[in-house]
Amino acid sequence: MDFTNLASQLNAGIILPEGIVVATLLVVLVGDLIAGRASTRWTPYATMAGLSLAIVALIYQWDTATPLSFLGSFMGDDLSIVFRGIIVLSAIATVPMSIRYIEQSGTSLAEFLVIMMTATLGGMFLSGANDLVTIFVALETLSISSYLLTGYMKRDPRSNEAALKYLLIGAASSAIFLYGMSLLYGLSGGKMKLLEISQSFVAADSDAPIGIIVALVFVIAGIAFKIAAVPFHQWTPDVYEGSPTPVVAFLSVGSKTAGFALAIRLLVAVFPVVSEQWHFVFTALAILSMVLGNVVALAQTSMKRLLAYSSIAQAGFLMIGLVVGTEAGYSSMIFYLLIYLFMNLGGFTCVILFSLRTGTDQISEYSGLYQKDPLLTLCLSICLLSLGGIPPLAGFFGKLYIFWAGWQAGAYGLVLVGLVTSVISIYYYIRVVKMMVVKEPQEMSDAISNYPEVRWDLPGLRPLQVSLILAVVATSLAGILSNPLFTLANNSVSHTPLLQAAIDQQQAPKAVVPPVATIAPAVTSVAQR
């Protein structure tokens, strides 16, 4: 195969958004190398511009006729576009909050942005990866950049500790995941593409053989680590507490989204043979995450740890949508991810702002904040209440949709657990809000009584303010005006042949026709269209 022939077959336009991210990354890296310290003035904006351009490119690729590119390595269907969009959005939102933070901690900004863009790139490729090698390389790109980001404040022992913990546990989980993938490769007789693997499983035609189950367990261990599902969550609180807060914001949204994208694609495409088993495992993971995340969050004294446990619990809610496996289930999950993006990043922006001004993130130090900084109080309250699911904020509608989808599909137990635990979660979110609003002036904490004058004209604070306002507005209004997001989520599911086939299979459980035999032609026909 000569070069021109190959180039025509690649369909490389599908990864244009990723190409834009790589180009931005190189521009920032080389620009910083040439311009030196002075480059801090433009690199964040260049990063945001590049990432926004990637979003535009993603929008133009919506409903593309030929989603399969790189000879089947990458699938740019609508599902992957939504997930890639969420990841890029979370990176865009992380940039403004990191400018001031990085500058104050005395580390260099450009490298931070470069590593974060690499993590974004890894997440984006992971969302569309369609063969085992691509999945693993993308996963490692995401993971290794996350480790580096976590340890970015290398003078801070807590950051070092967090990075080391994250690295060790992450490496172990990667190894387990890789072992699972090698089993898949062996069991399918040397296949790499996800659909070919499942086709060979169906062709072997044995009823849930032990080999596939072992591979499934190993793969789930790797995925559950990425989405921080209990009992693979141990790293989360420590890493969230120790690492720089903008990084936590990115990890809690971007990295988690990539994990869910991987979960959907890998489980739905490769494991229809053991569909009952993985649904069962994920039900258990969802219940454990919801219960443990919400209950342990009650006892936290540090805001970052609180948000860490809250993010574990939110992952539990998201998993309901995955387990249900209906059209409404998948789209409710995507819808909730979109809303979670705004409210969680808004919350983290507030936490960063507070720690920039006071240098602490203990919950008790927030008491009486209302007296000194009403805007921050308002924003943080809205985001936390939305995370808790109080109407009419966006989080309420997100949860409502997920629970409705679960109830429709008959997952009553899961929905009940979800309802009870979200009531618990409201308690600890409200506790923080109460702390900020209700306290009398004499009950103010030390940090608040020494609270500096609120100024927005310091370098790096203006973008922070803008992004905070945007996130809060989105959180408040996305619930009421949710129709565009809702349509987006629904379309992304209904336009994805992979999910459609899985849903059909779900609705006709004991079909005589082997399920993949119906998926594969559908997908390949779409691919060749």
Place this chain on the structure above:
Amino acid sequence: MTLAEGVQLVLFGLLAALVIGTALGVVLLSNIVYSAFLLGGVFLSISGLYVLLNAGFVAAAQILIYVGAVNVLILFGIMLVNKSQPFTPVRRGWIRLIATGGVCLGLFALLSTMILGTSWQLSTETPVGDGATVLIGMHFFSDFLLPFELASVLLLMALVGAIILARREFVPDEPPTDAISDALKLPERPRELVPAGREGSESPE
């Protein structure tokens, strides 16, 4: 059995015993330097297995990457921070050991049942042998092009990250002028910064 087959069988037995023995040594020995050297032994024996499988290029790559780079790096790490610290033995440490052993044995039993109980689809193609190098290159530039290129971004970023973690901090030339900056202290703010680029600033780190 021909001469070649006999040699292969004996070599396989030897290499397998070496892999298992050295790997056990890595895990069980308490001297970390021995573990690191034995790890090199594991990698070498595995590359021997690759040679038996007629995959010369992979074997050489295994030696170059794992023995020549990874293991040397590990040894460097160990020797540069070789502080012999007497550890107080953990109370009831044996419970941990037994639990770990149990888990490992269980996992081993599970995996061996799985391996024995599965009907593996064996490839019937003849190994390409020396042609493998060309074939690997073809794959890199056709169906594995995307991961291959992505790996270059990954390596670039790992390089940048490693340099960031290893280099000295630079002190800003002039202290921040705005008065409010002092109030905006982060918990992560570095306590002391070592001036860089100045001779004789070799402070212990």
Place this chain on the structure above:
Amino acid sequence: MSQGIDLQGSFVELLTQFGLPAGVAKAMWLPLPMTLILLAATVSIFVTVWLERKISAAAQQRIGPEFAGPLGTLQAAADGIKLLFKEDIVPAKADTILFTLGPALVVIPVFLSLLIIPFGQNLVITDIGVGIFLWIALSSITPIGLLMSGYSSNNKYSLLGGLRAAAQSISYEIPLALAVLAIVLMSNSLSTIDIVEQQSGYGILGWNVWRQPVGFLIFWIAALAECERLPFDLPEAEEELVAGYQTEYTGMKFGLFYVGSYVNLVLSALIFSILYLGGWESPISVDLLSGLFGVSETTPWLQVITAAIGIVMTVVKAYLLVFLAVLLRWTVPRVRIDQLLDLGWKFLLPVALVNLLLTAALKITFPVAFGG
């Protein structure tokens, strides 16, 4: 290109004529090349040591060894015998196992690498497909042995020497490998035979040194550093580190390091002559001469002569390089460790990368001259 002589085939045929079964005959052939190469390596050490002493002496206007054998040629043997009979001391609190294993790990990869050196079309122990890559891989094992002996000696100079040696050898491995890669790119093969064949046909004009002038220099510098020759002999810099990782070694264990370093020098020179100086090809092509005199390529006596010329050519080229290395030793002062690493990472590596890219570009542009 003629196939030359088939030593193995003739040997097996000879034995089967004596009535031995073919399998046994083949099995009897197996150890022969190995012993031969061991012998050759040993002899090469004698020659190299003698050369080193004589050239050093000439450089310093001394006479050098003259009593052991004619012109002092047996001096190396005398040294070897002395080392053999010395007491083998293991320092107190040293790690005996690692202390013993270290020198062996340094020497074995070097000897193994001799497998891939061709002295003629069929005069090579194994023509394996990964050829030159095997050499790079094997030479990357050596640092482990150096670290091992440095660590186990229980001596800070040894440890420092071992760490320096390992750092140096992994730093220079990369430009070395990149320089080799440029050659491989041109010959489309990793096999040493193919690399030499690709340079054949035009006599001295076809050698890679004209096509890879930059790679040639990079390779030579990196190879000197890999062999720990001056100006890169920092691991055993006697003013700073006594003798580096060798400090605590005596007797034959020290002898192994000694043997290893000289074989490594000869090996590097041999590989250098294969990669850049046309291996067994003589400056004026033998084919050309035979064509001129109208002798057929398949004539037996011509084949024998070709093989002999091939061996002589390879060895002469290699020893020319050894001579160059010895001259360099007395010409250039030793660099500092930071200069050494700077040179490796900040200069050689980028230059080698550019060289590789340039080679690839030239290969696409002028496929005739750069092995399309």
